[in-house]
Amino acid sequence: MNQDSKFQREKFLNHISLDCVVFGFHDNQLKVLLLRMKFTKEWALPGGFVLEDESLETAATRVLKERTGLEDIFLKQFKVFSDPQRSKTNPAVQDLIDSGADPDQAWFNQRFISVGFYALVDFSKAEPTPDSFSDLCAWKPLPEINKLILDHRQILNKALENLRMQLNYQPIGYNLLPDKFTMPELQKLYETILGKELDRRNFQRKMLSYGILNKLEERKTGGAHKAPFLFVFDLENYQKALQNGLYGGW
Amino acid sequence: MNQDSKFQREKFLNHISLDCVVFGFHDNQLKVLLLRMKFTKEWALPGGFVLEDESLETAATRVLKERTGLEDIFLKQFKVFSDPQRSKTNPAVQDLIDSGADPDQAWFNQRFISVGFYALVDFSKAEPTPDSFSDLCAWKPLPEINKLILDHRQILNKALENLRMQLNYQPIGYNLLPDKFTMPELQKLYETILGKELDRRNFQRKMLSYGILNKLEERKTGGAHKAPFLFVFDLENYQKALQNGLYGGW
DNA sequence: CTATCATTGTGTCATTTAAACACATTAATT
DNA sequence: AATTAATGTGTTTAAATGACACAATGATAG
Incomplete structure (x- = not known):
């Protein structure tokens, strides 16, 4: 055939x-x-x-x-x-x-x-x-x-x-990252997509303001330096944000 | 046939x-x-x-x-x-x-x-x-x-x-309005597309900040009240804005 | 086992942008 | 000439953004 x-x-x-x-x-x-x-x-x-x-x-x-x-x-x-x-x-x-x-x-x-x-x-x-x-x-x-x-x-x-x-009107990351991830990882994802570097502290502030992340007690160990906290997406709010859109721009 | x-x-x-x-x-x-x-x-x-x-x-x-x-x-x-x-x-x-x-x-x-x-x-x-x-x-x-x-x-x-x-990342209006138009007309266009009212003064400030409008000396007479100025689009800057995008959101 | 390093956690201050609002001006109408 | 209703041009306040400083800490090197 x-x-x-x-x-x-x-x-x-x-x-x-x-x-x-x-x-x-x-x-x-x-x-x-x-x-x-x-x-x-x-x-x-x-x-x-x-x-x-x-x-x-x-x-x-x-x-x-x-x-x-x-x-x-x-x-x-x-x-x-x-x-x-x-x-x-x-x-x-x-x-x-x-x-x-x-x-x-x-x-x-x-x-x-x-x-x-x-x-x-x-x-x-x-x-x-x-x-x-x-x-x-x-x-x-x-x-x-x-x-x-x-x-x-x-x-x-x-x-x-x-x-x-x-990125300007919808959250991203749930489909690209493992269930648990650190803020630096999420930031790196954004930076890679955008092709430019972002300020670590401003990024965290803005990302947290979306209300789609839940911070865990747990930290990610094994890295060479201070262990960062792990986060998970708040699926309910994530879905809402996908529907209603976000604001602002990077 | x-x-x-x-x-x-x-x-x-x-x-x-x-x-x-x-x-x-x-x-x-x-x-x-x-x-x-x-x-x-x-x-x-x-x-x-x-x-x-x-x-x-x-x-x-x-x-x-x-x-x-x-x-x-x-x-x-x-x-x-x-x-x-x-x-x-x-x-x-x-x-x-x-x-x-x-x-x-x-x-x-x-x-x-x-x-x-x-x-x-x-x-x-x-x-x-x-x-x-x-x-x-x-x-x-x-x-x-x-x-x-x-x-x-x-x-x-x-x-x-x-x-x-x-509207969030490109100018609009050149294709929908006559060559010369007033700021209230442009605003009404935006309001109609968005389905909501906008503040007259904030709208003008933001629109002018894009740098895609040229204000004429001429006014539009014939209306029942104070005659508004006429504007034309600055085509060169308008094209640039279409290419490069705008910022912010309505 | 202690000092060092590189990175993370958290916060401040200055600047820019957006939102809410006030008053003077004027073309047409009465 | 007075009235009307819309326009022209601000100000003031709040929120978002951008730039930056310093303490805390897990792993590593000596």
């Missing part, structure tokens, strides 16, 4: 695809989940197609389950990429040619309009898994990411831009 | 549509451009389909040129609506049935994923023009809009929500 007939049988909608920018936080770095194409060895965002009875959100959830093993992922649509030329030279098609298939027969050798999502996941819980076009699925720190296939680099840039904007 | 064959010949992409929430400001009211369906007399947002060599933005621009006669319209993608059930009972299909066509043959009797745009236009320059499904194209003040076809009411709500958000 070739890819073509497989896709035909599964009844994906023509012309519509989705790409996910999956953010994780590890080692005090913001990382993105990428796939390495089998033949061209180029890097790509995880993506997929939409079944006849799926919404985009359902499709993205399905794709991310396949790539990470995770369910209940924080997902946000941020832009549709629809330049008619965007999928003209698709490495996935090239892969098929390299492997002997007739490119005219390939189901995905067509124009695609792609809906961009970004996802926030707990790095430690994800299990990166390649898809049928790729031989490797791995986390890459943001600064190490260079060229990606098609317009995926542009998609990544827009995702980051949107994520930064989100 | 029936609608079906017409659409076939023009080679629209299957499954993909777009809907536009066109905002205009007139009579101190925010108004939205709506179409009345020929047969069912229900109201709908102007929309259309995407040609094989068009981007979504190009398609939306083409559609809005047809509905308003305007070019160079401010356009912003805000969300994709992809519920598999959203276009199950499409009045446009009903129209075809009423007019004797075979619904199974109708090109648009299929599932559509619709990309939502909102547009900001100069009310006085637009010439509302119905499409082939509608017998009337007209402006409706926001409070008078009730039920719309399909999920168009939901699309309108989301557009408004996004427009409100835009």
Whole structure:
């Protein structure tokens, strides 16, 4: 069975695809989940197609389950990429040619309009898994990411831009950090997303003013210096803040 | 020639549509451009389909040129609506049935994923023009809009929500107001979009601080009371503000 | 086992921004 | 010429932000 007939049988909608920018936080770095194409060895965002009875959100959830093993992922649509030329030279098609298939027969050798999502996941819980076009699925720190296939680099840039904007009116962190975390860790997350340093004391004051954190008695030991307190998110207030929005800006 | 064959010949992409929430400001009211369906007399947002060599933005621009006669319209993608059930009972299909066509043959009797745009236009320059499904194209003040076809009411709500958000980080008004306008007019525009009243003096101070307005010597006479000064947008700074964003929130 | 180090915990002060409010001015109307 | 209702231009107060200082402490080095 070739890819073509497989896709035909599964009844994906023509012309519509989705790409996910999956953010994780590890080692005090913001990382993105990428796939390495089998033949061209180029890097790509995880993506997929939409079944006849799926919404985009359902499709993205399905794709991310396949790539990470995770369910209940924080997902946000941020832009549709629809330049008619965007999928003209698709490495996935090239892969098929390299492997002997007739490119005219390939189901995905067509124009695609792609809906961009970004996802926030707990790095430690994800299990990166390649898809049928790729031989490797791995986390890459943001600064190490260079060229990606098609317009995926542009998609990544827009995702980051949107994520930064989100910080201005929604809390973030619950989806990216472990259950218990320290204030310096949370600050580092914000700094990484924003790409700039913040004042430690002002950050804490502002963050606490949101009322979405509960301070624990417990401290995080093992670091080389004074042990910081651990915090957890107050889920009830966190949800409220997601709904009602925050104020101010960074 | 029936609608079906017409659409076939023009080679629209299957499954993909777009809907536009066109905002205009007139009579101190925010108004939205709506179409009345020929047969069912229900109201709908102007929309259309995407040609094989068009981007979504190009398609939306083409559609809005047809509905308003305007070019160079401010356009912003805000969300994709992809519920598999959203276009199950499409009045446009009903129209075809009423007019004797075979619904199974109708090109648009299929599932559509619709990309939502909102547009900001100069009310006085637009010439509302119905499409082939509608017998009337007209402006409706926001409070008078009730039920719309399909999920168009939901699309309108989301557009408004996004427009409100835009006020927090981008200037607005150039696309909605005449070239020369008064501060009270600009304020009324903001109040209408936000759905709440603002303090006259604080509004002016904040708006002037953006540095995107040029105050003219001229005043607007003809009102019943003290004549307010006229302003124009400083286009260079306005563009800069669109690019770089503003600060604070309303 | 004590001193050192680097980091965290907590707070102050000055500046900027936002919110609430007051009074003089003026174009049209009576 | 007086009246009216809106505009022009402030001030005063409170809140948020930005810049900065010093004590406390867990691990490490000697």
